[in-house]
Amino acid sequence: MNSTAKSCAALAKQLTDSGLRPTPQREVVFKVILEKRDHPTADEIYVRVKSQMPTISLATVYNCLETLVHCGLVRQVNLERAPTRYCPNLHEHAHFHDDTTGQVHDIELPADTIKELRKLLPIGFDANTVELAFRGRAASDPHGSN
Amino acid sequence: MNSTAKSCAALAKQLTDSGLRPTPQREVVFKVILEKRDHPTADEIYVRVKSQMPTISLATVYNCLETLVHCGLVRQVNLERAPTRYCPNLHEHAHFHDDTTGQVHDIELPADTIKELRKLLPIGFDANTVELAFRGRAASDPHGSN
DNA sequence: TTCCTGTTTAGAATTATTCTAAATCCATGT
DNA sequence: ACATGGATTTAGAATAATTCTAAACAGGAA
Ligand SMILES: [Mn+2]
Ligand SMILES: [Mn+2]
Ligand SMILES: [Zn+2]
Ligand SMILES: [Zn+2]
Numbered sequence: 001m002n003s004t005a006k007s008c009a010a011l012a013k014q015l016t017d018s019g020l021r022p023t024p025q026r027e028v029v030f031k032v033i034l035e036k037r038d039h040p041t042a043d044e045i046y047v048r049v050k051s052q053m054p055t056i057s058l059a060t061v062y063n064c065l066e067t068l069v070h071c072g073l074v075r076q077v078n079l080e081r082a083p084t085r086y087c088p089n090l091h092e093h094a095h096f097h098d099d100t101t102g103q104v105h106d107i108e109l110p111a112d113t114i115k116e117l118r119k120l121l122p123i124g125f126d127a128n129t130v131e132l133a134f135r136g137r138a139a140s141d142p143h144g145s146n
Numbered sequence: 147m148n149s150t151a152k153s154c155a156a157l158a159k160q161l162t163d164s165g166l167r168p169t170p171q172r173e174v175v176f177k178v179i180l181e182k183r184d185h186p187t188a189d190e191i192y193v194r195v196k197s198q199m200p201t202i203s204l205a206t207v208y209n210c211l212e213t214l215v216h217c218g219l220v221r222q223v224n225l226e227r228a229p230t231r232y233c234p235n236l237h238e239h240a241h242f243h244d245d246t247t248g249q250v251h252d253i254e255l256p257a258d259t260i261k262e263l264r265k266l267l268p269i270g271f272d273a274n275t276v277e278l279a280f281r282g283r284a285a286s287d288p289h290g291s292n
Numbered sequence: 293t294t295c296c297t298g299t300t301t302a303g304a305a306t307t308a309t310t311c312t313a314a315a316t317c318c319a320t321g322t
Numbered sequence: 323a324c325a326t327g328g329a330t331t332t333a334g335a336a337t338a339a340t341t342c343t344a345a346a347c348a349g350g351a352a
Contacts, residue, residue, distance in 0.1 A: 023330070042308080057332045062309070080224055083308060096271055109266060117278065120255060124285030125242055131279045132263065139270030169299065203301045208340070229339060
Protein backbone atom coordinates (compact mmCIF):
# COMPACT_ATOMS: atom_id res chain seq x y z
CA MET A 1 0.00 0.00 0.00
CA ASN A 2 2.96 2.28 -0.57
CA SER A 3 2.93 4.73 -3.44
CA THR A 4 4.79 2.33 -5.72
CA ALA A 5 2.35 -0.53 -5.29
CA LYS A 6 -0.66 1.68 -5.74
CA SER A 7 0.69 3.38 -8.80
CA CYS A 8 1.85 0.13 -10.36
CA ALA A 9 -1.68 -1.14 -10.08
CA ALA A 10 -2.90 2.08 -11.67
CA LEU A 11 -0.55 1.53 -14.58
CA ALA A 12 -2.43 -1.42 -16.07
CA LYS A 13 -5.72 0.39 -15.84
CA GLN A 14 -4.38 3.61 -17.30
CA LEU A 15 -2.76 1.80 -20.20
CA THR A 16 -5.80 -0.34 -20.90
CA ASP A 17 -8.02 2.72 -20.79
CA SER A 18 -5.82 4.25 -23.48
CA GLY A 19 -6.10 1.13 -25.61
CA LEU A 20 -2.53 0.13 -24.87
CA ARG A 21 -1.16 -3.08 -23.44
CA PRO A 22 0.32 -3.37 -19.97
CA THR A 23 3.47 -5.10 -21.12
CA PRO A 24 6.24 -6.31 -18.80
CA GLN A 25 8.58 -3.72 -20.32
CA ARG A 26 6.23 -0.86 -19.61
CA GLU A 27 5.68 -2.15 -16.10
CA VAL A 28 9.34 -2.47 -15.23
CA VAL A 29 10.19 0.93 -16.69
CA PHE A 30 7.42 2.49 -14.65
CA LYS A 31 8.44 0.61 -11.52
CA VAL A 32 12.03 1.79 -11.84
CA ILE A 33 10.89 5.39 -12.15
CA LEU A 34 8.76 5.08 -9.03
CA GLU A 35 11.45 3.32 -7.00
CA LYS A 36 14.08 6.01 -7.07
CA ARG A 37 12.54 9.39 -7.69
CA ASP A 38 15.73 11.13 -8.66
CA HIS A 39 14.67 12.25 -12.13
CA PRO A 40 16.73 9.70 -14.04
CA THR A 41 17.60 10.03 -17.71
CA ALA A 42 16.60 7.45 -20.29
CA ASP A 43 20.08 5.95 -20.09
CA GLU A 44 19.96 5.72 -16.33
CA ILE A 45 16.55 4.10 -16.52
CA TYR A 46 17.92 1.70 -19.11
CA VAL A 47 20.72 0.60 -16.77
CA ARG A 48 18.34 0.14 -13.83
CA VAL A 49 15.80 -1.75 -15.89
CA LYS A 50 18.40 -4.06 -17.39
CA SER A 51 19.27 -5.40 -13.94
CA GLN A 52 15.73 -6.74 -13.71
CA MET A 53 15.15 -7.44 -17.40
CA PRO A 54 18.51 -7.90 -19.10
CA THR A 55 17.07 -8.36 -22.58
CA ILE A 56 15.30 -5.02 -22.82
CA SER A 57 16.61 -2.61 -25.43
CA LEU A 58 17.26 1.10 -25.17
CA ALA A 59 14.77 1.73 -27.96
CA THR A 60 12.11 0.01 -25.88
CA VAL A 61 12.96 2.16 -22.88
CA TYR A 62 12.44 5.22 -25.06
CA ASN A 63 9.20 3.75 -26.40
CA CYS A 64 7.93 2.97 -22.92
CA LEU A 65 8.83 6.40 -21.64
CA GLU A 66 6.96 8.04 -24.49
CA THR A 67 3.95 5.88 -23.73
CA LEU A 68 4.04 6.65 -20.00
CA VAL A 69 4.34 10.36 -20.70
CA HIS A 70 1.46 10.28 -23.16
CA CYS A 71 -0.69 8.44 -20.64
CA GLY A 72 0.08 11.09 -18.05
CA LEU A 73 1.77 8.67 -15.67
CA VAL A 74 5.19 10.30 -15.86
CA ARG A 75 6.36 13.84 -16.45
CA GLN A 76 9.11 14.72 -18.85
CA VAL A 77 11.61 17.23 -17.50
CA ASN A 78 13.89 19.20 -19.80
CA LEU A 79 16.52 21.37 -18.22
CA GLU A 80 18.91 23.33 -20.38
CA ARG A 81 20.13 21.04 -23.11
CA ALA A 82 20.83 18.10 -20.85
CA PRO A 83 19.30 14.69 -21.56
CA THR A 84 15.59 14.51 -20.79
CA ARG A 85 14.72 13.37 -17.28
CA TYR A 86 11.62 11.58 -16.06
CA CYS A 87 9.58 12.35 -12.98
CA PRO A 88 6.74 10.36 -11.40
CA ASN A 89 5.56 13.30 -9.27
CA LEU A 90 2.28 14.35 -10.85
CA HIS A 91 1.55 17.20 -8.47
CA GLU A 92 2.10 20.68 -9.81
CA HIS A 93 5.68 21.32 -8.89
CA ALA A 94 8.81 23.13 -9.96
CA HIS A 95 12.31 21.78 -10.45
CA PHE A 96 15.57 22.85 -8.92
CA HIS A 97 18.66 21.88 -10.83
CA ASP A 98 21.77 21.80 -8.67
CA ASP A 99 24.70 23.03 -10.75
CA THR A 100 27.21 21.46 -8.43
CA THR A 101 25.90 17.94 -8.06
CA GLY A 102 23.77 17.75 -11.18
CA GLN A 103 20.89 16.53 -9.04
CA VAL A 104 17.33 17.62 -9.73
CA HIS A 105 15.03 18.31 -6.78
CA ASP A 106 11.27 18.66 -6.72
CA ILE A 107 10.00 21.94 -5.36
CA GLU A 108 6.44 21.66 -4.16
CA LEU A 109 4.38 24.76 -4.83
CA PRO A 110 1.49 26.37 -2.94
CA ALA A 111 -1.84 25.37 -4.44
CA ASP A 112 -2.48 28.51 -6.45
CA THR A 113 1.01 29.34 -7.69
CA ILE A 114 0.57 28.07 -11.22
CA LYS A 115 -2.88 29.60 -11.43
CA GLU A 116 -1.41 32.96 -10.41
CA LEU A 117 1.36 32.65 -12.96
CA ARG A 118 -1.18 32.03 -15.70
CA LYS A 119 -2.82 35.32 -14.83
CA LEU A 120 0.36 37.10 -15.88
CA LEU A 121 -0.31 36.19 -19.49
CA PRO A 122 -1.72 38.98 -21.67
CA ILE A 123 -5.16 38.39 -23.14
CA GLY A 124 -5.03 36.17 -26.19
CA PHE A 125 -2.52 33.80 -24.62
CA ASP A 126 -3.82 30.47 -23.43
CA ALA A 127 -1.26 28.21 -21.79
CA ASN A 128 -1.82 24.53 -21.30
CA THR A 129 1.57 24.09 -19.70
CA VAL A 130 3.50 26.21 -17.21
CA GLU A 131 7.05 25.24 -16.40
CA LEU A 132 9.06 26.71 -13.58
CA ALA A 133 12.69 25.77 -13.10
CA PHE A 134 15.40 27.03 -10.79
CA ARG A 135 19.12 26.55 -11.11
CA GLY A 136 21.72 27.05 -8.42
CA ARG A 137 23.07 25.31 -5.38
CA ALA A 138 21.20 23.26 -2.83
CA ALA A 139 22.43 22.52 0.67
CA SER A 140 24.01 19.05 0.84
CA ASP A 141 20.87 17.43 2.28
CA PRO A 142 17.99 19.86 1.92
CA HIS A 143 15.94 17.93 4.47
CA GLY A 144 15.54 14.85 2.33
CA SER A 145 13.91 16.17 -0.87
CA ASN A 146 16.05 13.76 -2.91
CA MET B 147 19.37 56.30 -30.98
CA ASN B 148 17.12 53.26 -31.32
CA SER B 149 17.71 50.22 -29.17
CA THR B 150 19.79 48.54 -31.86
CA ALA B 151 22.21 51.45 -32.26
CA LYS B 152 22.61 51.89 -28.53
CA SER B 153 23.18 48.22 -27.85
CA CYS B 154 25.56 47.82 -30.76
CA ALA B 155 27.68 50.55 -29.28
CA ALA B 156 27.49 48.78 -25.94
CA LEU B 157 28.77 45.60 -27.54
CA ALA B 158 32.31 46.82 -28.14
CA LYS B 159 32.59 48.12 -24.61
CA GLN B 160 31.17 44.99 -23.04
CA LEU B 161 33.48 42.76 -25.07
CA THR B 162 36.54 44.88 -24.39
CA ASP B 163 35.71 44.95 -20.69
CA SER B 164 35.72 41.15 -20.75
CA GLY B 165 39.10 41.11 -22.49
CA LEU B 166 37.54 39.99 -25.76
CA ARG B 167 37.79 41.57 -29.20
CA PRO B 168 34.87 43.26 -30.90
CA THR B 169 35.25 41.37 -34.16
CA PRO B 170 33.11 41.94 -37.25
CA GLN B 171 31.61 38.48 -36.80
CA ARG B 172 30.55 39.16 -33.23
CA GLU B 173 29.11 42.49 -34.27
CA VAL B 174 27.05 41.16 -37.13
CA VAL B 175 25.73 38.24 -35.09
CA PHE B 176 24.69 40.63 -32.34
CA LYS B 177 23.14 43.06 -34.82
CA VAL B 178 21.08 40.30 -36.41
CA ILE B 179 19.75 39.25 -33.01
CA LEU B 180 18.74 42.81 -32.20
CA GLU B 181 17.15 43.46 -35.59
CA LYS B 182 14.47 40.78 -35.49
CA ARG B 183 13.68 39.85 -31.93
CA ASP B 184 11.89 36.65 -32.75
CA HIS B 185 14.10 34.28 -30.74
CA PRO B 186 15.94 32.80 -33.71
CA THR B 187 17.87 29.57 -33.56
CA ALA B 188 21.58 29.34 -34.36
CA ASP B 189 20.75 28.13 -37.85
CA GLU B 190 18.34 30.98 -38.46
CA ILE B 191 20.93 33.44 -37.22
CA TYR B 192 23.47 31.80 -39.52
CA VAL B 193 21.23 32.33 -42.55
CA ARG B 194 20.53 35.96 -41.65
CA VAL B 195 24.17 36.71 -40.96
CA LYS B 196 25.34 35.12 -44.20
CA SER B 197 23.33 37.61 -46.23
CA GLN B 198 25.55 40.35 -44.79
CA MET B 199 28.74 38.34 -44.38
CA PRO B 200 28.65 35.40 -46.78
CA THR B 201 31.94 33.93 -45.64
CA ILE B 202 31.02 33.39 -41.99
CA SER B 203 30.85 29.80 -40.81
CA LEU B 204 28.26 28.10 -38.65
CA ALA B 205 30.95 27.28 -36.09
CA THR B 206 31.68 30.97 -35.79
CA VAL B 207 28.02 31.75 -35.26
CA TYR B 208 28.01 29.23 -32.40
CA ASN B 209 31.24 30.72 -31.04
CA CYS B 210 29.86 34.26 -31.21
CA LEU B 211 26.61 33.24 -29.58
CA GLU B 212 28.48 31.60 -26.71
CA THR B 213 30.54 34.75 -26.29
CA LEU B 214 27.50 37.03 -26.32
CA VAL B 215 25.72 34.84 -23.79
CA HIS B 216 28.76 34.76 -21.51
CA CYS B 217 29.05 38.54 -21.68
CA GLY B 218 25.41 38.84 -20.67
CA LEU B 219 24.39 40.56 -23.91
CA VAL B 220 22.06 37.81 -25.07
CA ARG B 221 19.91 35.27 -23.28
CA GLN B 222 19.83 31.65 -24.23
CA VAL B 223 16.34 30.15 -24.35
CA ASN B 224 15.77 26.42 -24.21
CA LEU B 225 12.27 25.14 -24.69
CA GLU B 226 11.57 21.44 -24.67
CA ARG B 227 14.18 19.73 -26.77
CA ALA B 228 13.99 22.18 -29.63
CA PRO B 229 17.11 23.94 -30.89
CA THR B 230 18.35 26.67 -28.58
CA ARG B 231 17.00 30.14 -29.27
CA TYR B 232 18.57 33.49 -28.58
CA CYS B 233 16.92 36.54 -27.04
CA PRO B 234 18.25 40.09 -26.72
CA ASN B 235 15.64 41.07 -24.10
CA LEU B 236 17.60 41.38 -20.89
CA HIS B 237 14.68 42.30 -18.67
CA GLU B 238 13.38 39.59 -16.38
CA HIS B 239 10.75 37.96 -18.53
CA ALA B 240 9.06 34.67 -19.25
CA HIS B 241 8.58 32.91 -22.58
CA PHE B 242 5.46 31.70 -24.25
CA HIS B 243 5.91 28.99 -26.82
CA ASP B 244 3.08 28.79 -29.30
CA ASP B 245 2.50 25.14 -30.17
CA THR B 246 0.66 26.01 -33.34
CA THR B 247 3.00 28.48 -34.99
CA GLY B 248 6.22 27.55 -33.23
CA GLN B 249 6.74 31.21 -32.39
CA VAL B 250 8.19 32.29 -29.07
CA HIS B 251 6.81 35.40 -27.40
CA ASP B 252 8.27 37.43 -24.57
CA ILE B 253 6.02 37.76 -21.53
CA GLU B 254 6.96 40.76 -19.43
CA LEU B 255 6.58 40.16 -15.72
CA PRO B 256 5.65 42.46 -12.85
CA ALA B 257 8.74 43.71 -11.07
CA ASP B 258 8.63 41.34 -8.10
CA THR B 259 7.48 38.13 -9.77
CA ILE B 260 10.83 36.41 -9.88
CA LYS B 261 11.65 37.57 -6.37
CA GLU B 262 8.38 36.05 -5.15
CA LEU B 263 9.08 32.80 -6.94
CA ARG B 264 12.45 32.57 -5.26
CA LYS B 265 10.72 32.73 -1.90
CA LEU B 266 9.00 29.44 -2.69
CA LEU B 267 12.32 27.64 -2.38
CA PRO B 268 12.89 25.72 0.87
CA ILE B 269 15.77 26.88 3.02
CA GLY B 270 19.08 25.56 1.77
CA PHE B 271 18.20 26.24 -1.87
CA ASP B 272 19.87 29.20 -3.49
CA ALA B 273 18.87 29.86 -7.10
CA ASN B 274 20.87 32.06 -9.38
CA THR B 275 18.49 31.43 -12.27
CA VAL B 276 14.71 31.26 -12.42
CA GLU B 277 13.09 30.23 -15.67
CA LEU B 278 9.40 30.47 -16.40
CA ALA B 279 7.97 29.15 -19.63
CA PHE B 280 4.45 28.72 -20.91
CA ARG B 281 3.28 26.59 -23.77
CA GLY B 282 -0.03 26.83 -25.57
CA ARG B 283 -1.76 28.94 -28.16
CA ALA B 284 -1.52 32.66 -28.68
CA ALA B 285 -4.09 34.76 -30.51
CA SER B 286 -2.97 35.40 -34.09
CA ASP B 287 -1.64 38.87 -33.29
CA PRO B 288 -1.44 39.28 -29.51
CA HIS B 289 -1.15 43.07 -29.84
CA GLY B 290 2.22 42.96 -31.49
CA SER B 291 4.40 41.07 -29.00
CA ASN B 292 6.39 39.56 -31.89
C1' DT C 293 58.97 42.60 -39.08
C1' DT C 294 58.30 38.98 -35.94
C1' DC C 295 55.81 37.04 -32.24
C1' DC C 296 51.91 36.02 -29.58
C1' DT C 297 47.49 35.16 -28.68
C1' DG C 298 42.76 35.24 -29.75
C1' DT C 299 39.65 34.23 -33.45
C1' DT C 300 37.74 32.06 -37.43
C1' DT C 301 37.02 28.23 -40.32
C1' DA C 302 35.88 23.56 -42.43
C1' DG C 303 35.06 19.44 -41.40
C1' DA C 304 34.92 15.54 -38.24
C1' DA C 305 33.09 13.83 -33.95
C1' DT C 306 29.74 13.43 -30.41
C1' DT C 307 25.42 12.18 -28.53
C1' DA C 308 20.59 12.14 -27.38
C1' DT C 309 16.95 10.77 -29.75
C1' DT C 310 14.22 8.94 -33.57
C1' DC C 311 13.54 5.94 -37.37
C1' DT C 312 13.39 1.46 -39.92
C1' DA C 313 12.35 -2.96 -40.73
C1' DA C 314 12.29 -7.40 -39.10
C1' DA C 315 11.06 -10.47 -35.21
C1' DT C 316 7.93 -11.44 -31.48
C1' DC C 317 3.89 -11.26 -28.77
C1' DC C 318 -0.86 -11.75 -27.84
C1' DA C 319 -5.87 -10.85 -28.04
C1' DT C 320 -9.35 -12.20 -30.86
C1' DG C 321 -12.13 -14.91 -34.17
C1' DT C 322 -12.74 -19.25 -36.17
C1' DA D 323 -6.37 -25.44 -30.79
C1' DC D 324 -5.02 -22.69 -34.65
C1' DA D 325 -4.60 -18.81 -37.62
C1' DT D 326 -4.57 -13.94 -38.25
C1' DG D 327 -3.44 -9.16 -37.60
C1' DG D 328 -2.14 -5.43 -35.12
C1' DA D 329 0.66 -3.94 -31.31
C1' DT D 330 5.12 -4.18 -29.37
C1' DT D 331 9.93 -5.04 -29.04
C1' DT D 332 14.40 -5.11 -30.85
C1' DA D 333 19.01 -4.07 -33.10
C1' DG D 334 20.97 -1.20 -35.68
C1' DA D 335 21.05 2.73 -38.81
C1' DA D 336 19.96 7.50 -39.31
C1' DT D 337 19.27 12.21 -37.76
C1' DA D 338 20.46 16.61 -36.12
C1' DA D 339 22.04 20.08 -32.82
C1' DT D 340 26.07 21.06 -30.92
C1' DT D 341 30.96 20.64 -29.82
C1' DC D 342 35.56 19.54 -30.94
C1' DT D 343 39.93 19.65 -33.66
C1' DA D 344 43.45 21.42 -35.96
C1' DA D 345 44.91 24.43 -39.25
C1' DA D 346 44.64 29.23 -41.18
C1' DC D 347 44.09 34.09 -40.11
C1' DA D 348 44.26 38.70 -37.86
C1' DG D 349 46.06 42.25 -35.47
C1' DG D 350 48.25 44.43 -31.54
C1' DA D 351 52.81 44.67 -29.01
C1' DA D 352 57.78 44.21 -28.92
MN1 LIG E 1 5.26 13.09 -27.52
MN1 LIG F 1 28.44 28.36 -21.53
ZN1 LIG G 1 9.82 16.36 -10.53
ZN1 LIG H 1 12.84 36.50 -24.68
